[in-house]
Amino acid sequence: MRIIDVHTHPIFFNDGRRETEVEALVAHGRALGIERMISLGDVLRYGPRPDAPHLRKLNDESARLQRLHPDYFVGFCYLNPRLGERAVMAEAERCVTKHGFKGIKLEIANNASDPCMKHVMKAARTFGLVVLQHSWSSTNFGPGMQDHSDPDDTARLARQNPEVNIIMAHLVGIGFRGVLAAKGLPNLYVDTSGGFPEEGLVEYAVEHLGADHVLYGSDLPIRECSAKIGSILGARISEAAKTRILHTNTAQLLGLN
Numbered sequence: 001m002r003i004i005d006v007h008t009h010p011i012f013f014n015d016g017r018r019e020t021e022v023e024a025l026v027a028h029g030r031a032l033g034i035e036r037m038i039s040l041g042d043v044l045r046y047g048p049r050p051d052a053p054h055l056r057k058l059n060d061e062s063a064r065l066q067r068l069h070p071d072y073f074v075g076f077c078y079l080n081p082r083l084g085e086r087a088v089m090a091e092a093e094r095c096v097t098k099h100g101f102k103g104i105k106l107e108i109a110n111n112a113s114d115p116c117m118k119h120v121m122k123a124a125r126t127f128g129l130v131v132l133q134h135s136w137s138s139t140n141f142g143p144g145m146q147d148h149s150d151p152d153d154t155a156r157l158a159r160q161n162p163e164v165n166i167i168m169a170h171l172v173g174i175g176f177r178g179v180l181a182a183k184g185l186p187n188l189y190v191d192t193s194g195g196f197p198e199e200g201l202v203e204y205a206v207e208h209l210g211a212d213h214v215l216y217g218s219d220l221p222i223r224e225c226s227a228k229i230g231s232i233l234g235a236r237i238s239e240a241a242k243t244r245i246l247h248t249n250t251a252q253l254l255g256l257n
């Protein structure tokens with residue numbers, strides 16, 4: 001089974017780890033059938049709203065992984081939309097022209113429904129990038145969680161920007177109502193990361209979104225790749241659907257061969 005993991009955070013360069021540990025991670029991934037990992041960076045190291053120098057540092061770490069294993073890691077450009085249009089466009093351009101990154105990663109600097117997202121959409125359109133948005137169902141949120149985009153927020157962003165391909169992260173976090181929020185939007189995809197696998201959720205996503213709109217993602221290292229792969233291999237869906245989720249969809253979306 002060929003696999004691409006669309007949601008990983010290989011974190012190596014902050015705590016004195018060595019490049020040999022990168023080799024070990026690649027070997028571990030390959031043993032599971034993962035032939036490529038999308039590297040989203042150490043996104044919360046400097047808090048939820050990193051400044052421009054911190055973003056450059058984190059993105060350069062993803063680029064370093066890519067340089068070590070150009071056939072394995074694919075970088076996404078981590079951005080803080082609150083820094084404004086100039087900063088967003090400059091860092092996206094740097095990541096594309098210098099590092100060849102394929103997408104944009106957004107965490108919890110702001111909510112996906114905030115006006116500052118228009119700069120990110122401009123960057124995505126200008127440089128042809130896919131946008132992976134942290135998303136989680138706000139049903140059980142207390143106060144102070146407004147920057148965690150609810151699936152309704154991410155779906156609205158996709159609806160308002162039909163020319164930008166958006167990945168709503170965390171199938172387990174968005175849950176059944178998140179799947180329904182994402183339904184019927186051709187430019188919106190859901191990745192399988194977030195939490196332990198939950199009975200019936202992959203089947204529900206395939207039923208409502210189609211197998212071509214679900215992407216395997218683990219959220220390594222806070223989640224274990226094999227558990228997420230198992231949740232797809234063990235789902236009551238067709239073999240063709242499993243192949244699409246584990247490999248084909250992400251390969252096509254990012255133009256990987």
Ligand SMILES: [Zn+2]
Nearest residue numbers: 007009040219
């Ligand atoms: Zn993540």
